[in-house]
Amino acid sequence: MSVIYSTLTSMINKISDEFHKSFLFTLIFSILEFIENQWVNSFFKKLYPKEDFLGFIGNNQILKNHLFNPLIVLFLFALFLLLSMNRPSNSLVVTLAIAFIGFFIGAVILPRYFLNDTDGNLLEFKRKDIYSIGFCLTILSIVFFFICIASVGGIPLLKPSIRYLLKPAFTMPVFLIIPGTCLIASAYLKDFQDEKITRSQARFRFIFLLAMDCAFLLLLGYRTPLLAAFLIIIIMGFYGNIVSIWEVVVGAAIGVGAIIGIGYFRSLGEMTITTSTNPFYTLQSRADFTLHVLNLLDFIGGNFGITHGHLLASAIPGSDLGPRMMVGKLIAWRTEVTVTPTLIGQMVVDFGKVGVFLEMCILGFILGIGFKIMQKTKNFFYIGIYSLILTYSILGIETGILDIQVLLYFAISILIYLICIGKART
Template structure:
């Protein structure tokens, strides 16, 4: 695995060097640094308070607000948004999922990584660390690739899907998937900014400014393609990384969260108006309620079809692989309505149900909880920028997966990479302990 990592880093470092030597990049960089210096030293920006004036004395709010159990809170709120009641069988399935997730997130991690000491001078009981230059190069190249494919998409459909919604259905998955690399790219770059802040290479004000700029660029790119869920992903990433990197205050987190929710409702409302699915007199919150209600209705059907042991036994998750005749969400549409070409989101536990039923929900949610739990423990122990970034990506996609499910191949890849890094740390921790 280290050999693969070395190859990736070598390629990214060389591409970064080539790009940074180009005239176009240096012009953009000079303009950015000019405005950054101008704004950071402006009188207006200095009026904005950098620290909270009101301190809330709560360990949960100040340290554990975005710990793994937040997934259960979000899932519960999603259930509340639904208008119709669900069957008792689905209630039992959801309870099984919740309990398994909490066991995996809160109990199992207690048995691992107990001997890691970041302050150990001998370096025996430390976590696995990465070179900042290598990590930044990966994020930088992913960002450039995403921007290039964004331009390719705009040229391919000959317009901006946000301004002309019909163009969105002309986008090709093979061309749009690389654009979504902007999400992990921004997470990596923001994490590196946290590292610079920890080393006093960047001020807190500068980090916050760069967070806003790079997240704003990502939002504009995804907004132009008329996607809304990835936009929420970028906002969540900024919140989680900023929270654990100690550059975003609690009040700002609440504000950003509200902006994200309002933005998603607004984009959904405007899209529904443009596609004539609702009228102007319709309550904007109706689109959110309808979406939650429809998704839970779908989950109810999936729960009925899958029973205790599922119906596809691993075949459903394989539909995420490129080249499959049906994608996972299209397969959901086929299973519950026997129609081709319909994509339907099955929630976080829908895929687990289809493959292995209630048993799959128990195992799948337990495993998901453990991955997030061990990642959170490693983050808290190390306070390292890499583990802040990894945890932010995994938690973000889990929260979004409450409705959409974790079914996209690139998202599954992120979880696989995160799990491998966490397992490597656990093995490293055991070996270090045996050497003492």
Template sequence: MSSFYSIITYLSKNIQEIFRRSLLFTIIFNIGKFIEKQWTNSYFIGLYPNENFLSFFKRNNIIKNHIFHPIVVILVFAIFLILSINSISVDLQISLVIAFIAFIIGSVVIPKYFFKNTEKNSFIRLKRDDVYSIGFCLILVGIIFFFLSVASVGGIPLLQPSLRYGLIPILTMPVFLMIPGIGLLGAAYLDKFKKGKLSRSQVRFRFLVLIILSSIFLLLLGYRTPIIAVLLMMIMIGYYGKVLAVWEVVIGALIGVGIIIGIGYFRSVEEFAITTNTSPFYTLQSRADFTLHVLNLLNYISGNFGIEHGALTLSAIPGSTDLGPRMMIGKLIAWRSEVTVTPTLIGPMLVDFGKFGVAIGMGLLGFILGIGYKILQKTKDSFYIAIYALLLTYAILGVETGILDIQVIVYFLLGFLLYLANILNVKKNKSVN
């Protein structure tokens, strides 16, 4: 593991150094520094409300410190269920109860037995320069594959929506690597802020630039969910890094929900799916209702031990099958392999291993997030904040879409291995002492 990490950091540092020496990047960074200086010294910055604005939010301990506790996944899932217009079957209710209990045990109960009386220095620490260089290279890879994706379809999907259906997954998937990339860059900037090398205004400006930069590329490809992932992840990093005020997080979340509702509503009106007389909330309700209808069918055909026995999850690997996971879901419930269907967070677990798979899968997911949250609370380390923010973001988005993209599965696998390495490292240190 350490040798693999050494190779990655060695390569990423060399690539970063090559690009930083280039004339193009020198110009870009100099322009960025100039704009940053003008931004941080701007008169209008002083007109913006300070941290104590709407201070009543800070009086609540949960809002102040625990908005993004792992249990938020269950709360989002519950809201998703409430949005549904139609009721769900009794058997699916049993599956959901199993899922919720397993997740709570994994995220709340089991982590209590780890890292008792553990000092901050006992955890694995990564160098800021290593984190920055890896993040820089991930963004660079994402940008390169963005242009390859655009070239492969002969245009920009945002301007010509029909081109999106011609995008090649093996070219578009690397584009999404810029999401963890900006998270790691954000962690590096946050570490500089904590050590007094950057002001709060500077790090906020850099966070904003990272969000805008990545959102532009993702939007041009015609994707919306990755943009939400970027916003949510950076909000979490800013929240736990004390870069964002509590009121900014709360209001930002409300605005985000409003944007999601608004985009869905106007898109539905333009596509004549609804009329202007229909409630904007109907778009959320109908989407939740359809997805839960899919989950009802999956629960019915899966039974206690599933029907695919791992084949669905393995189909996320590029080239392993002609159909991706969501197309396999479409074929299972409608015999139509040309459509993609979102199966919710527990849908893939049901299809592969039934209710037994739900218990194990949700318990494991809860454990990964629970241990990650505990390490974050113990260390306050910028890197662990970014890793936890990335994983929790995809868990929340997975409430509807499921965790089926290969890069997301890899994120959780790497997160699990990192947290496991910390558990073993802490245990080793205690045995030595």
């Protein structure tokens, strides 16, 4: 396996080096370096609040040590369910209890028995390799972005109707910009840890990567990948000491406010609500619908499931129906719509309550081990990979972890963590 990795990274490094030598990229990086220097030395930057701003938040030990603990997935899942104005069925309450217990065991209890001495037991990744992989993924995604625009004859953000003409074969590679910029940010984090760049430079580069992600994803009209890009940068910045706690908390409050505001004013424009309607109604109605779907899926799945892995396997490209279309068929016999099944929807349909316990335990274990390694080592790569899988676990609370590229991220993470565990036992 090391031979395959060495060969692959050698080839990717050469591609990355050739791009960096080209006139276009030499010009781009020169411009960015100039802007970065202006940013670092800007007078207005001094007006920005200091680290001790809102000290009562920054000094909170629970937030400082556990803000992005894997258990945040359970907290946010419970919060999402509480938004609903309807109550879950008795059977679903049991399923949810099983899911929460399984995740807690996997995230908190099981990791205690692994990697208690991580010295010399981890896979080591070179900064150059990680940067080159991230750079090539980003370039590939940008190329496919322009292919998407050309294939539909316009920009979906400006012409929303053409968004439905986008082909998954073209849009899926565009989403590679998220892991791509995650890896690039990891490399910049390594530079900051090695004191090759200042904190201000690292912050500028993180902001630039986030802005680039937002620009391309927003033009395609996608919101969930946009949230993914935002969350990854925030989590990495937090654990890399690039972003302060108060910035995370304030940013989260602004983000929630923006989601509520956008949903409210969009609903007003579509005349689905009136000005007298509670602004939280759009979130509540969405939670209501999702909970209703989960109630139906729980009833269908029972204790041992009915599809036995076919729903998860439908994420593979080439399947007749995607996983969310299969959910639409299961609950309404409509294959032309996609329905989000929440984090445990696929689990209960495929393998029932038994599957919910096992899969949530596995998910919790992946996050728990990743969190443990990251906290012990502060390694730039392991901060990046944990941020990636935690982000998609949080977003999966509503959408489920069903996209093939996201499943691939988890598969790679599992492989890396298992190798680390195996090395620790030898």
